[in-house]
Amino acid sequence: MPPGVGVVETQRAVVFDGDRPLTLDSGAQIPRVEVAYETYGRLNAERSNAVFICHALSGDAHAAGIHEGDDPDRPGWWDNIIGPGRPLDTDRFFVICANVLGGCSGTTGPSSPDPRTGGPYGLRFPLIQVRDLVTVHRALLAELGVERLLAAVGGSLGGMQVLQWTIDHPGEIDGALVIAASGRLSAQNIAFSAVAREAIMRDPDFNGGDYYDTGARPDRGLGLARMIGHITYLSEESMREKFGRRIQDAEMPRFGFDVDFQVESYLHYQGQSFVERFDANTYLYLGRVMDYFDPFRDPVKVQRRVEAGGTSYLVLSFDSDWRFSTAHSKEIAAELRLAGAPVTFREISSSHGHDSFLFAIPDYHETVSGFMDRLAGERDIG
Amino acid sequence: MRPDLDIVAAMVAPGSRVVDLGCGDGALLETLIREKGCEGLGIERDPDGFHACIARGVPVTQGDLEAELEEIEAGAFDVAILSLTLQAVRHPDRVLAGMKRIAPRQIVSLPNFGHWRLRAGLALRGRMPVTPILPYQWYDTPNIHLCTLNDFERLTDETGMEIERRVVLNGNGEAERGPAKLAPNLLAQGAVYALEG
Numbered sequence: 001m002p003p004g005v006g007v008v009e010t011q012r013a014v015v016f017d018g019d020r021p022l023t024l025d026s027g028a029q030i031p032r033v034e035v036a037y038e039t040y041g042r043l044n045a046e047r048s049n050a051v052f053i054c055h056a057l058s059g060d061a062h063a064a065g066i067h068e069g070d071d072p073d074r075p076g077w078w079d080n081i082i083g084p085g086r087p088l089d090t091d092r093f094f095v096i097c098a099n100v101l102g103g104c105s106g107t108t109g110p111s112s113p114d115p116r117t118g119g120p121y122g123l124r125f126p127l128i129q130v131r132d133l134v135t136v137h138r139a140l141l142a143e144l145g146v147e148r149l150l151a152a153v154g155g156s157l158g159g160m161q162v163l164q165w166t167i168d169h170p171g172e173i174d175g176a177l178v179i180a181a182s183g184r185l186s187a188q189n190i191a192f193s194a195v196a197r198e199a200i201m202r203d204p205d206f207n208g209g210d211y212y213d214t215g216a217r218p219d220r221g222l223g224l225a226r227m228i229g230h231i232t233y234l235s236e237e238s239m240r241e242k243f244g245r246r247i248q249d250a251e252m253p254r255f256g257f258d259v260d261f262q263v264e265s266y267l268h269y270q271g272q273s274f275v276e277r278f279d280a281n282t283y284l285y286l287g288r289v290m291d292y293f294d295p296f297r298d299p300v301k302v303q304r305r306v307e308a309g310g311t312s313y314l315v316l317s318f319d320s321d322w323r324f325s326t327a328h329s330k331e332i333a334a335e336l337r338l339a340g341a342p343v344t345f346r347e348i349s350s351s352h353g354h355d356s357f358l359f360a361i362p363d364y365h366e367t368v369s370g371f372m373d374r375l376a377g378e379r380d381i382g
Numbered sequence: 383m384r385p386d387l388d389i390v391a392a393m394v395a396p397g398s399r400v401v402d403l404g405c406g407d408g409a410l411l412e413t414l415i416r417e418k419g420c421e422g423l424g425i426e427r428d429p430d431g432f433h434a435c436i437a438r439g440v441p442v443t444q445g446d447l448e449a450e451l452e453e454i455e456a457g458a459f460d461v462a463i464l465s466l467t468l469q470a471v472r473h474p475d476r477v478l479a480g481m482k483r484i485a486p487r488q489i490v491s492l493p494n495f496g497h498w499r500l501r502a503g504l505a506l507r508g509r510m511p512v513t514p515i516l517p518y519q520w521y522d523t524p525n526i527h528l529c530t531l532n533d534f535e536r537l538t539d540e541t542g543m544e545i546e547r548r549v550v551l552n553g554n555g556e557a558e559r560g561p562a563k564l565a566p567n568l569l570a571q572g573a574v575y576a577l578e579g
Contacts, residue, residue, distance in 0.1 A: 312441070330453070333443070337423065338455075342441040346432065363429065370436040378439070 004075060004083035005040040005090055008065035010106060012036055015139035022101075022135065028126035031115050035140045036061045036106020037098035040082055041090035043146065048379045050146045051088055051372075052137060053078065053097035054154030054161035057229075057286050058278060060105035063097035064090075080360040087368040092381055093150065100161075101136040102128050102286055104279035111212060111279045122281060123209035130157075130164045130293050137161070138169065150375050153177040153368075155357035156324065157290055163332065164295050167302055170309030175375040177368065179316045180357040182328040183296055183335060189323065192232055193287045196225035200280045209281050222280040223271030230270045235320035235353035239263060296335045306339035313343040314371045316364065318356035344371070383409045386555035386574060390465055390489050393547065393576045394418060398460040401425065401484065403447040403477070404467035408435035415440065423459075425450045448472060451480040459485040466572075468492045468534075469525040478541045482579045488543065491551070491574040496530030496567045514553045515571045531567045534575070543579035 016022040016033040023029050038061045043050060053063050055077070064082035066075050078097075082088045088095055099107035102125070110125040117124075141147075152162040152173050159181025166176045182189070200206060203221030211217050234242075243263040247253050259265050296302055313336055317329035326347045333345040348364045350356040356364070376382075383391075387410045394400060396418040402411050405424030408431070414420040424442040426432050435442035443450055448471055462485035464477065469492060471477050481488045493515045494500075503511035510520040518525060529537075531550075538545060550558045550570035562569035 312439070314436075334453075334455075337441075338458075340421065342421075342439075343423075344436060344442050346444040366433065367436070370433050374436055374439055 004079050004086070005065035007068055008038055008040065008062075008076075009067070010036050010038055010061050012106060013140060013143050015136060015143055022132075022139075024126055024132045024135075025129050026127065030101075030108065030126065033101065033108045033136060033139070034106070034112075035098050035108075035136060036103075037096060037140060038062060038064070038076075039097075039144075040064050040095040041093050043094040043144075044381070046379075047146060048148075048150060049093050049376075049381050050141070050149050051093045051095045051151045051153060052141070052149050053082070053088075053095060054133075054137070054152065054158035054165075055097060055100065056154070056156035056158045057283075057290070058226075058274070059099075059158070060103065061097050061099040061107075062105075064095070078358065080358075081365065081368065087365045087372060088153065089372070092376060093372070094146075096141070096144065096146070098137060098140050100133045100286070102133070102282055102289070104282040105277075107136070109279070110209065110281035110285055120210075120212040122212070123284075125281070125285065128285060128289055130160050130289055130295070131168055133161050133289070134165045134168060137165070138172075147172075149173045150379060150381070151175040151177060151372065153179070154181070155179040156181060156354065157286065160290065160293050160295075164293075166309055166311045166313075167295050167305050170305045170311070173309070173311050174379065175314065175371060176311050177314045177316070177371065178329075178332060180318055180321055180324050180329070180354055181315075181332065182290075182293070182324040183332040184294055184328075185291055186328075190291050192228060192323075193291050196228050197284055197287055199224040199228065200284060203280075206280065209284075211280070217275070218280045219275040222275045222278065222283060223268075225280075225283055226274040226278075227267045227271045230267060232323040233354040235322065235351060237320055237351045238353055241351065242266070299335075299339070302335070303339040306336060306341045309341075311341065312375075313341055314367070315343055315345045316357075316367065317345075317347045318350045318352070318354070318364075319347055320351050321354045321356060323354040383413060384555055385557075386491050386551055386572070387413075387465060389549050389551075389557060389574045390463060390491060391418070393489050393574070394420065394461055394463075396420070398487075399458070400461045400463060401454070401459045402463045402465070403451060403481070404464065404470075405435065405440070405442065406431045408438045408440035408442060410463070410465065411435070411440045412438045448477060448480075451477065451484070454480075454484045456483050457485070461485050461487045461489060463489045465489075465491045465574075466493065469528050471527065474527050474529075475537060475541070478537060478543070482541060482543060486578065487546075488577040488579065489574065490534075490577060491572060492531075492534055493525075493528070493572040494531045494567065494570050495528040496532060497571050498568050501568075513571070515551075515555070531570065531573055534573075538575070538577055538579075541579065543577040545575055546578050547576040549574045 200221035203218035462481040
């Protein structure tokens with residue numbers, strides 16, 4: 001792969017503060033909101049080439065390139081799609097990625113200090129929705145002087161933000177790329193989400209969400225939640241290919257209750273590495289954000305807004321994804337088409353399950369490139 | 383654009399909601415969207431055709447048209463188009479019925495296996511015919527359900543469709559003006575039908 005965007009830095013902006021608190025859709029207020037974000041490429045003179053990346057549950061602002069001193073082989077989480085000559089081509093586009101509201105990687109969330117008490121919010125952080133995440137993205141764009149987007153792109157929870165954005169704020173986005181997302185979680189999705197939440201909340205170290213100053217964090221619960229989540233991100237086929245029934249560090253099974261199979265070892269590693277970088281309360285809040293997501297609840301409103309918006313959509317799914325299967329994406333496409341939107345849909349073949357959207361699958365990237373070229377062509381972006 | 387597609391385009395009323403089943407590179411839909419203010423959707427299995435549609439800005443679903451057709455809601459479109467594709471589908475009868483279900487107007491074009499050259503090829507040479515409109519060898523062809531115009535018209539009748547208009551085609555896919563109009567099942571290379579049902 002040719003070189004990417006190189007060394008980048010996470011930047012910060014305070015987008016709500018003082019006289020201008022963030023008022024959530026629920027009416028609750030957050031007095032101060034700081035956003036961590038990164039940008040790649042340059043905003044053109046017409047300000048017509050901005051592309052916003054919405055990240056998924058465990059993502060952050062560091063989508064591409066490397067931070068000073070980092071291992072060059074471990075770039076940002078979506079580096080394979082962002083960079084010169086890549087589908088989100090930074091020679092042509094000004095790419096922005098921000099940590100979401102409620103996150104734990106620089107943007108205000110439950111681990112941030114509550115200005116009213118000085119201590120971390122914990123579960124006193126108000127419940128948020130996808131549309132609140134979008135409100136904060138838009139405030140950041142206003143700060144950056146970007147009034148409209150050539151494209152908004154996101155996988156999973158990221159795609160859900162893109163979808164809500166186009167419905168709530170018609171006319172701001174030329175092209176919406178909604179990848180491996182859902183317009184409405186299924187009972188099975190919500191069930192998995194419930195088990196993950198229980199795992200965290202039943203951890204004795206959870207302490208009602210006030211674990212920041214106790215010296216013990218609910219790592220077992222969060223690790224378990226991540227292990228459950230991770231099973232739903234992979235496909236049966238990819239697990240079989242990767243691990244089969246092989247035994248970890250041995251030829252013969254040890255027969256016991258400790259980790260023995262490779263897949264067990266892998267899940268434990270995923271759980272452990274996750275707790276080092278992620279906050280349990282953020283996991284709870286963003287899990288709930290997804291559970292309650294229902295942008296098509298009012299079809300009349302959706303139709304009015306989609307018609308006014310003029311956004312064209314690219315909806316993509318992956319055949320091995322059973323978390324948000326192709327049926328979820330087809331439902332999104334059908335709802336949008338019913339509302340009169342131009343929607344292009346493709347199911348991509350891949351064995352990587354829900355995580356497929358993070359992989360450089362040729363059919364997938366070619367489709368994204370083609371869609372981006374088309375959007376760029378309509379705005380004369382060379 | 384292929385001349386037969388011009389004939390199809392002329393049959394579509396401005397502003398219609400149109401689905402093109404097996405839309406290829408999306409040329410017809412692009413014309414309908416740009417010149418007639420239609421809302422369009424293409425279904426195309428071939429990745430090259432799918433990408434060509436994206437490049438034209440034509441909304442498209444990549445997939446098998448027979449499977450996708452089943453998933454489209456009844457009455458979702460004003461016009462359903464199937465151009466030179468009926469002979470390549472697995473269940474032509476179900477596809478016609480499906481088109482009727484999703485749109486009150488249907489436009490279907492097809493090659494005519496009853497054309498005299500095809501009949502002569504089979505009768506005199508005893509070989510499966512190869513012609514400009516049917517250029518494939520029998521063992522390597524997407525066309526698995528060839529029929530004559532008479533066969534097709536009978537199927538439309540059985541499906542409960544009315545033939546509102548028929549334009550007969552010559553070997554270049556252009557409208558025939560000569561004697562083919564009098565005995566199309568023998569003299570036309572193909573036809574475009576505007577149907578209602």
